[in-house]
Amino acid sequence: MNDFFYQQPSLAREEILDVLQLIRSEQVGSVTFFNLVSFYGSVPKAMEAIPELAKRGGRKKPLKLAERKKVEQEYQAVLKFGGTWLKYGDPHYPSLLTAASDAPPVIAVLGNPELLAHPRPVAIVGARNASGNGCSFANKMARELGEQGCCVISGLARGIDTAAHRGALATGTIAVIAGGLDHIYPPENESLYKQIAEQGAIIAEAPFGSSPQARHFPARNRIIAGMSSGTVVMEASRKSGSLITANMALDYGREVFAVPGSPMDPRSEGANSLIKQGAQLTQSAQDVLDNLRAIPVPPLREAEASGYTSAPPSLDDAQYAKHQEVVMQCLSSEPIAIEMLTQQTGLPPAQVQMALLELELAERIYRHYGGRVSLRVI
Secondary structure, three states: OOHHHHOOOOOOHHHHHHHHHHHOOOOOOHHHHHHHHHHHOOHHHHHHHHHHHHHHOOOOOOOOOOOHHHHHHHHHHHHHHOOEEEEOOOOOOOOHHHHOOOOOOEEEEEEOHHHHHOOOEEEEEEOOOOOHHHHHHHHHHHHHHHHOOOEEEEOOOOOHHHHHHHHHOOOOEEEEEOOOOOOOOOHHHHHHHHHHHHHOEEEEOOOOOOOOOOOHHHHHHHHHHHOOOEEEEEOOOOOOHHHHHHHHHHHOOOEEEEEOOOOOOHHHHHHHHHHHOOOEEOOOHHHHHHHOOOOOOOOOOOOHHHOOOOOOOOOOHHHHHHHHHHHHHOOOOOOEEHHHHHHHHOOOHHHHHHHHHHHHHOOOEEEEOOOEEEEOOO
């Protein structure tokens, strides 16, 4: 049994610093983090293994871990800002988010961390350039869902997100932001940000002090989808971030609700398309309440349940190289599900995962949301 996943987590300084140092290291994302810990049994042992894994994967220059001094500075900066740290498995860590294979190993929180364990979390997302009617409806739905015992989650963006947060302020709302905990985006939501910090909670995965970058928004969206029982989409175009959030929610096995709109309005194309694909047509908060499934809280992740061994495969360098070659032959620039990759290679899951770890640390592959990987094309 893996101590990292099963101990009663605390905010012990050294534990958080270890987790931060690993997740802030080059080429280490959430999936890679958990795979490393599953194989090596602890965060410190995983950090010890990284340089050799990267070298075995074909990396030419040494892969360096995040500097401990910088990690310590970030840790202290969040506390000084008034925030706190939650590690995967902490009692206040969003319970439904633990089911996601790409759950953040650690998050920074400003406000009431107890709200993150709310039993009925519902996301409301939509267009930034939303119509007046759309914003009014989002505000009304959020207020009514809050009054009926739900906690409304959104992304603090302009338009629908802002309206939803405002509607749910009185009952508690959670904002998941794309940058560091100290970066308010958009700037005009500074007042709302402060209100949410006082009456709800704000979550950030990105390093403290970092401004929102394009790559941060899909990462934020998967947190919104992963910690919610259901996601309500309104006034979303076909290529919007809201549709990304909805698809992630479907990947996590959650309900997706879509508010229909005029076929003449491009902002409604995404939501209308979701309805065609089977999303719940939603015209009121009651529609959400009537169709919201109770999602059982998953057990904390166990290495054996993931198809991995509790230790790395015992192979020599030639065997590791051969497995890498087999995996690489099945990869292309088009993302493929890891389950499909395992079937095509005929290798045991643990050996496929080890090969992917090595290749990712060597910057030879990309990981995509939804458990898919592809070749890195230079």
